[in-house]
Amino acid sequence: MYSILGVIGTIIIGFIVSLWLPGLERKLIHARVQQRIGPPISSPGIMAPLKFFFKQTIMPYSPLPRLYNSLPLIGLLSVLFIFLFTVPETYQLGAFASIVAIVGFLKIEEVIYVFMGSLSKSVMSLRMPFPDLAKGAKHPNVQRSFLEDISAMRAFRLIAFGSFPLYIALFVPAVISGSISLGDIVAYQQVHGPILFSAAGVIGAIVFFIGYMILLNEYPFVILKAKADVIEGPYMEYAAKWRALVYIMRGFLMFTLATLFSVLFLGVPPSIFTWGILVNILVAVLFPMLMASFSAFAPIFTFKQFYPVTFGATILGVVALLAAFI
Amino acid sequence: MDKNVIETEITMGTVHSAAIEPYRVRLFVEDEIVKDAEITVGVNHRGVERIMEGLPVEKANSLTEKICGICSGVHLWNSVLVAEKGLEVEIPERASYIRIIVAELERIHSHLLYLAHGNEVLGHETFSMRLFYIRETVMELLRIIGGNRVQYGVPIIGGIRPRAELDEMKVQKIREGIDYIRGKVKEFADRFTSDPMIMSRITGVCPLNRKDALRLAVTGPTLRATGVEFDTRKEMECYDPFEFDVITQDDGDVKSNLLVRVFEIFESVKIIKQALKNLPEGAVVDRSWEMQDTDITKSYVEAPRGTLYHSYALEDGRVRNVVIRTPSIANIGAMQYALIGHHITDAQLGIVQCDPCFTCTDRAIEIIKRR
């Protein structure tokens, strides 16, 4: 009973903190770098989703509107599960509270983008009424696709290579502590001190951070929803409360990944019964701020730049793994 | 090019995040690489040339200003020049200098807008905002001179509007303003060219070589970025007293295009400084001209985007046979050509690098089939 309350309490705290993260990123870093005042901290993270809840619910233009609408919920649930398994009260679940399970749930997170992209048929792309076909074309009989289809293809590619850095970084603590169970990793660090303070840990943390940026599709790794071509990519057709869920999902993913970092590299699991949760919150606040200071100075990477960066990060991750073995 | 490899067609526009103006781009892609591109203009067609037909010449002139909100001053200037050439009006020297100051300020603002928009398409919000901030200074200067931020309407037949006369205070403000812009743009250019992420994004992207540029009849800074030394300003009489260089770059890619604009801002600052230093005394408008019928008269000026052509005839004080050729119409071919073989995310960048102004272009569309 006591532990269930603890789990629920931790989730609520995490949820509340996660709502502030987009605002912190926007106001404290982006606006400051751009020498302007910027929005209030509460606006992008809290008020925007709240506003979307009060908007009229409309059916998205999609071949499977219900499935399309349920995707952010699935994403949110998978993020919630990841967060759940980082809470110490659930470590007795064994197989679930392990890195393999977390990798599995992160995969769901990535795969939903493919579905979102291929199910969205926005007015901003092919449905825009324009007498194209009447005017003929240089290549008349080509199949025409929506902008979101491009996004779906990109999401598919990102599954193939984009998430390598994060996954490799996840396994660095596992190699060091000799177990894939989160409970064992935390216990190891309580004895030997945080993994971050070893050579392998530092490299692993850097790789983790790059993976974190790629998974969150933040600039410069924003090709999935690049404004220069696909406008908003997979999210195009979400309106009203479903869009609110998309906002919340992103904020919560930010928090969860930061928590994962503090569990794996600092050995501090989130729990409202210990002061350690302050460390979690601190990491969760620092990570988006650090990410924002990189993204404020970066252009969009096309695949020409994306491949080398992920490749380099992956190599770095392998180096960290090797260092961990030694 | 093999037509069979084209996998799918992507359309962007008419409303799109990277293209603020309404136009349509159809990209024929294979594996996210553009194999062919087709730009459709005409969405924005308002028929300015047609509604100008038969208007009194002063009214028609002020209408040319509404062709484009970015290079409004230069359209008006050229239109006024046509009338002055036809009616053989001599304008006071001071008026000519002030016209040039305004035109060069406009070039600075247009190039800064180009750089800001280019950075926005590149995904670099911070630089975009900083450039917009620098651009505010020019807008303020134009407002001080002409009284409005966008449509300032300085030239009139016979000189300039007396409102736009430069007094000591205005001269001082312009001096301070262009010094500030020069410093800031220099800082920006240093920072921009030393950023490895940006350089890898723009170097070698969507290049246009010299031969293709000449074949496609490209004009303006886009032509100069490919290494051709051509600037209409060198052929204009009113620019004779000023010493300035024609900026060229070699590669014709996005980087060269951006750099050409940066250096042209410096050249414009140089011209404005010379003009302010040697500003002749005297009246700014000569109203002693008389209306008469003229043949079709032509005039070319260097707009921020390239050579701009206006021509019309006068009949009972009304304009006839208006023809306007804007630089962007020449550059559309280059835009389509430069995209081939590049990634879709670079496609909008390749279009933006030619500094498109489709609002200028969409007045009358004339399709010429070339062999």
Next chain:
Amino acid sequence: MGIKSYARARAIHAMLVYTGGCNGCDIEIVNAVFSPKYDAEQYKIFLTWNPREADVLIVTGPVTKQNKKPLKEIYKAIPEPKLVIAAGACALMGGVYKNIHGDIPSEEIAGPVEEIIPVDAKIPGCAVRPEDVLAGAVSALPKLLEAK
């Protein structure tokens, strides 16, 4: 003020549709949002390019015939409650293109905006000034906040 209108007032997503005209208004509005000098984000106005996300539709230009259908479609795609702001002389009355002509009037203008979609606020000016854009957006807000 209930939580509904409080939330609406603290996050306003504006979308810009440019339907012809001379680029002037358009750039001034992007300027109003983008330039740090005016910075609409400090008044909680965010720029978006997706009609599904937008609350406020800012329309500039006289609406050429080719642009009429896209504008209608985009308007339809915005979920209620929504506001339409027509900015600039062209959007208000067709501007010089509709009203000034010599021998032949222009046949390309389907506008002004009012004839195509309902307009809630009008911002005059040729071109509109960024200050006016911000003021216009604010003046139209009560309608958005009080909507059901």
